[in-house]
Amino acid sequence: MANETTTSTLDDLTNASIVEAILIPALSEQPGLALKACREFSLIGRPSNVLKLPVETAWWGTPYDRGASVDTELDATQATALSNTAFSSSVATLTAAEYGVATALTDNVGEDSVLDGSTLLDTFMGRMLGALTLAMDDDYCALFASLSNTIGTTTADLTVAQMLAAQQGIRRRGANCDRLWYILDQQQVDDVQNALIATNAAAAVYALAADRIVNAQPGINNGLGDDRIPMTFSGYPVIATGMTDTANTAADVSGACIVPTSAYNDDRGSTTHAMVWKRLPRFETQRQAKSRATDLVMTARAGFAELQDGTGANIVTDAP
Numbered sequence: 001m002a003n004e005t006t007t008s009t010l011d012d013l014t015n016a017s018i019v020e021a022i023l024i025p026a027l028s029e030q031p032g033l034a035l036k037a038c039r040e041f042s043l044i045g046r047p048s049n050v051l052k053l054p055v056e057t058a059w060w061g062t063p064y065d066r067g068a069s070v071d072t073e074l075d076a077t078q079a080t081a082l083s084n085t086a087f088s089s090s091v092a093t094l095t096a097a098e099y100g101v102a103t104a105l106t107d108n109v110g111e112d113s114v115l116d117g118s119t120l121l122d123t124f125m126g127r128m129l130g131a132l133t134l135a136m137d138d139d140y141c142a143l144f145a146s147l148s149n150t151i152g153t154t155t156a157d158l159t160v161a162q163m164l165a166a167q168q169g170i171r172r173r174g175a176n177c178d179r180l181w182y183i184l185d186q187q188q189v190d191d192v193q194n195a196l197i198a199t200n201a202a203a204a205v206y207a208l209a210a211d212r213i214v215n216a217q218p219g220i221n222n223g224l225g226d227d228r229i230p231m232t233f234s235g236y237p238v239i240a241t242g243m244t245d246t247a248n249t250a251a252d253v254s255g256a257c258i259v260p261t262s263a264y265n266d267d268r269g270s271t272t273h274a275m276v277w278k279r280l281p282r283f284e285t286q287r288q289a290k291s292r293a294t295d296l297v298m299t300a301r302a303g304f305a306e307l308q309d310g311t312g313a314n315i316v317t318d319a320p
Contacts, residue, residue: 063174
């Protein structure tokens, strides 16, 4: 056969493919962890990027020392003047750093794209906001290593007993809270799930009691949705993330058990971490005629710090 009429001979009339007017999102960590966990403060419109938060120092004793450190001046004797008790405080310092992302969108893209201009701008703006929020989450997760209370064994998998120890320590240190979160590396989540299904003599003997104490349940969507909660442990959500840092020259990963922000936790001084805004995320465009392009810029200024050390535990266990 010869002289067939094909898409090559009629290439001016036919397209090799049809491009659908969508942009399928890339796989990603889910942003917004820090915004949900931290107590928020604002420096917007105030003449500094550093905020100091006074934190009360207990003068009446230390939790779980069986009364050993209760000040002796609280013991009164008839007809004897009371001694003064000095009130004191420490300080948590929040310093706002700048985050930013920029891209140049050429005129040709806007003119030739199957997406109209407003849809294209909305898509870029959403992706930029997600990227900036992930950068903040990364800085937030870096705070886990500074928690002075550490659970876990280097180069060893996370265990059920260590999960319990993390929350038990927070209770013993005097936290008064209505919420608790585990924020774990993906490997740590896998480890504890594997530990829960492993054969164990103690669990076999005390099966019902152990089950009630551990109270492990699968998450609503097994951690595959926006909330990234594959399970709950002892009634508290376990959040899986890939934003945690490594430790011990990358031999381990570093998760945490923390008290997140809530009206109750903030009021009782139990919230583990805080964040401060100096500039909320701001999206701006600027036309560059010489380049035949439009600059798309999003920036923000925010900072993170530990607020109450005793209400958190750094969980350091074997890396994959």
